[in-house]
Amino acid sequence: MRARVNGSWEATVPFWPKAAIRRRADRRLRHLARIAAQHVPFYRDRLARGEMHITELRGTVDLAGWPIVPPDALRDEPERLVSEQADLAHCVRFLSSGSTGGRKSVYVDHKSLIHNAVYGTLGKWVIFKLTGALFRLRSVAIIVGDGTLDELGQMYADAFGTPRSPVQGGQLEVFSPFEEKLEVINTIKPHVVAGVAGAVADFFLEAHDRGADVHRPKLIKGTAEGISPRLRQRLENDCGILVRLSYASVESLKIGFQCEVGDGYHIHEDVCAVRIVDDDGQELPEGETGRVIVTNLVNHATVLINYDQGDRGRLSTAPCPCGRRFKRLWLEETRETPMxxxxxxxxxxxxxxxxxxxxxxxxxxxxxxxxxxxxxxxxxxxxxxxxxxxxxxxxxxxxxxxxxxxxxxxxxxxxxxxxxxxxxxxxxxxxxxxxxxxxxxxx
Ligand SMILES: [Zn+2]
CATH class of the missing domain: 3.30.300.30 (ANL, C-terminal domain)
Known part of the structure; x- marks a missing residue:
């Protein structure tokens, strides 16, 4: 079945009144909690054994009453977090990178993928505000080749059909030689360079240090990993290239994005709920730094309610000059992997x-x-x-x-x-x- 979502309408969600955003999130959470209690062994067994005492989960404010799922659970018993109702043949299975936390496998259903694609991690509007280009946007991506992305791309194409204004651009692998990257970027003259942020940053700083004649894009868009604040400052000040990052993970897909203002990450509050807790799992007041706990509200395959993302940060509901109502998260440190x-x-x-x-x-x-x-x-x-x-x-x-x-x-x-x-x-x-x-x- 072909599912379609109205992308232009969805792109207005961050500007909705807070109460309307909350209503949508709460409705999605109630649905998710019913699936968890009835069809996901991890939650169902804990309920039956009396380890969890849940009478009702009416909305995101009640998440404090649910236990926290530690990262280990996803590594040690991933199948117990998968809903028995999920049609796994039509899910995409993501594997985390197998870095020091061990490999984690997450099933993502088709509908969740669509929600994650509808307005990308960094929306068209943010890109337009920063680059001045809306149509005929040229972009180059520096990526780590990976079969999963092709499969994802195919699912998006099935769901949305061919994009109306395809992005003109190119792809480079991280390991391609500096000279090849230079040639591709100088030929395409992209507005945006995206991909593995560390590799993109490395290229432009290398070009700067070598005094190379390089086309400078208006914007660097990071998707895979963060760039340290000092590196970002060098790119913006020395190279004159703006940097905007998104916060995402294998477990929760998109979590947050930096708007044109670029101060903190706006949380995608309609597709995920983010809470900050102390080391004992107790909810912390707004503005205090603690563990980042994420609930993916739309994925009904691997069901993660109150998942400990392994990051630390603080939240604020203070208004952002951009006008979006999504609250903002500041991460204490990026999960940067050095190049x-x-x-x-x-x-x-x-x-x-x-x-x-x-x-x-x-x-x-x-x-x-x-x-x-x-x-x-x-x-x-x-x-x-x-x-x-x-x-x-x-x-x-x-x-x-x-x-x-x-x-x-x-x-x-x-x-x-x-x-x-x-x-x-x-x-x-x-x-x-x-x-x-x-x-x-x-x-
Ligand atoms: Zn903003």
């Missing part, structure tokens, strides 16, 4: 290395430690010891990807390591005082 580089300054994203190992039987998670500019240790966790059948060639495959510029040492099933700041990140750079990583520490 990997070779001694000749080729850039690689963690996801590209991950592609070399993710299909290995029993693969669970991977961490990359950059010990020196030409030596990486790749730590891989697997379910059992069957990895002996496949892991031998991995180091060689990764080395080949880097043009044999990097020597790779593989550590199987050794504990993941912590950064100097005490964090277990997917990528840890131990030589940020040396080129080609020097710029990262300056930023």
């Amino acid at each position: 990997l580089r070779t001694p000749t300054r080729q850039v690689l994203h963690y996801g590209e290395v991950l592609r070399q190992v993710i299909d290995g039987p029993g693969f669970e998670a991977m961490q990359i430690i950059v010990e020196s500019p030409d030596r990486w240790r790749v730590l891989i966790h697997t379910e059992d010891n069957t990895h002996h059948t496949w892991h031998d060639e991995i180091a060689e495959r990764i080395e080949r990807m880097t043009g044999d510029e990097i020597h790779v040492e593989l550590n199987m099933n050794t504990p993941f390591e912590y950064s100097a700041g005490g964090k277990q990140l997917p990528v840890i750079i131990r030589c940020s005082d040396q080129p080609p990583y020097l710029r990262d520490s300056e930023c």
